[in-house]
Amino acid sequence: MSVSTMAPLEPALKVIADLAPVTEGRIIPLLQKLQEAYGYLPRDVVLEVVRRTGLPASRVFGVATFYSQFRLTPGGRHTVRCCRGTACHVRGSKAVLSAVKSHLAIDDGETTPDLKFSLETVACLGTCFLAPVIMVDNDYFGSMTPGGIKKVLDAYQ
């Protein structure tokens, strides 16, 4: 790994200090806070958690890779979340998801090369009355159609 891609450790140290003592039971809240600070979980940061907790690296990485919330690579500036829940499914979310994929030319879990958008699918956004729903960052877009994707996404810089 080249030095330029290394994430600075200071924010991590602050998060860790705030939550100290870092016991095994608090790994998930800790990783959540770290991801909030960095947007993802940089490898060095996770290794720092390993050093601080004295837990085996396999345990900490095991947790970080089990839960779909955690990402080990940087995401795009905007996150597009497509709901793949039941209510959205019966209202045509499959076609909406394919339209997003083909518009961004990426697959679920990937980021566009210009680091503008990341694409995720979620089990249900809890806004089933808007089905089919997509979310871009914190904005909801309901009753989506494949044809409406371009307009929604083009509004983001």
Add this chain to the structure above:
Amino acid sequence: MSYPKFVNPQDLDRFRQQAVKAEKSFRARVLICATGCRSKGALDICEAFHTELASRKLDKEISVVAAGCHGQCSRAPAVVIEPLDFLYGGVIPEDVAEIIETTLLKGKPVERLCDRADGKLAPTMKEAPFYRRQRREVLAHCGRVDPKKIEDAIARGCYAAAAKALSMTPEQVIDEVREAGIRGRGGAGFPTGVKWGFCRKATGSPKYLICNADEGDPGAFMDRALLEGVPHQVLEGMIIAAYAIGAAHGFVYVRAEYPIAVEHVEIAIRQARACGLLGRNILGSGFDFDLEVRMGAGAFVCGEETALIASLEGKRGMPRARPPFPANQGYLNQPTTINNVETLANVPLILEKGRDWYKALGTPGNTGTKIFALAGKVNNTGLVEVPIGTTLRQIIYDIGGGIAKDRPFKAAQTGGPSGGCIPAKFLDLPIDYDSLKKIGAIMGSGGLIVMDENTCMVDMARFFMDFVQQESCGKCVPCRVGTRHMLDILTRICAGDGQDGDIERLESLGHEIKAAALCGLGQTAPNPVLTTIQYFRDEYESHINLKKCPAKECRGLFRYRIDEKLCKACGRCLKTCPAEAIKGEKKVPHVIDQQRCTLCGSCFEQCKFDAVLRE
């Protein structure tokens, strides 16, 4: 605002009287759903009311409340005006001045924002078809209080039931809940009082209480609404439960996808702590209890109780075999009770109104009400609370307003990935925990997804199997490998490559997985497949033998065509097609280029003349 610390129940009651008085100083209240409806611009409406009322100097007599969910989400953003009880739907900031002028000053409804019943105006919630046949008990205060203000909750009697419970013995509390007959609302329907009794009797200390707010069933959102709209009601239920089992520490485990719920619960905990309703010596009873919020990290299986506990302990969220049950060995191997949000929200009602009142709701063995999240192809989507034992027809037609575009009903799905698809012949079956189980479905958490003729049942089964496959934790082979095989078979059937014997293979795999899987996820995963085979076998056969999808949903087994006689050449389809697959000019019927068509269905949805055919 800073809160006084209550050292006894009298302090709580005094505070309640003050809160009621403060509320009465306003002659009207505007209650805007600022939770679910936020996605449709509700916060702008709050803002508009504040500005407009202030500029007319009415802000001292009319209060504006950023409240929780009113239930009828299809009319979002929804606004309720008290005391008239008018419910307005689809409100935009431009409507605000007129609402103030017409309704708040003259007491008349703004007609265009009202619901209708049999063609007549139905401005009040009492008249509106969606509410008329509901029995909103657990949701009674949802949408009627500001969830960020404990004084609003207390004004409506919140925490009085906890005070009452603390004056009883734990055994008496357990008795009351057991005799009321409430069964867990998280899915399995286990009697709550019995569960508490096990934990009370278990040896070991400390004991823990966990509120399961992981709400994984995609299509269910009642737990979200309760936590966002009436967080104090859930906390009160937790205090009562903790006292009954003897727990001093509790967790609320909320999914990370619900940021508003997390925020509101955290605020509620802080306020309850300030008031002395959490912490040491609650209301002078000598009982100590405190709570923390933990966020899920996006794993469906963590809704399962042993996986949830593993996740709280900082491990990968993998379930383990039971017994031992959490009541004996749960969090950190200590006795632990896990209850669902809705279960806990019922508890204060039982304590306040008594077992007999509660038992009178619902049917014997299935007491109380159930909240359903009505979604899919139904006109009124939202949260519906009815006595258990109400029929699907009443829920979908009387309350839900029937199927969108008046299409025929095909099936209702309950219980999410663990549940089943219920066909039309059971529309008049009273739904409860036992009746649903008998027909192969389950109550689950109460997600109720309505499907019409355009939903393919094989594709639905494939959809759920795909979901389970993605969410399987991988610990046990039947679930990890078995569901993969089922998914492969379903995928090939949907692609038109189904083989003779596939239906039987699905059935035998399904029964084996049910028998052998480690946790509830795998044990119930075949249900959607088995029920669709049971009730819609002809659709499977059509896919396999005729290579046709009767619902015209499976790619490759149908195509779109524009009927040249019906086409008015309006250009709507042409504009909406994302693949630029439609050709046509003014006055010339349009044509779909089958090579370019991606089968997204946009033209089909957009056409106003039903000229786009699926065949």
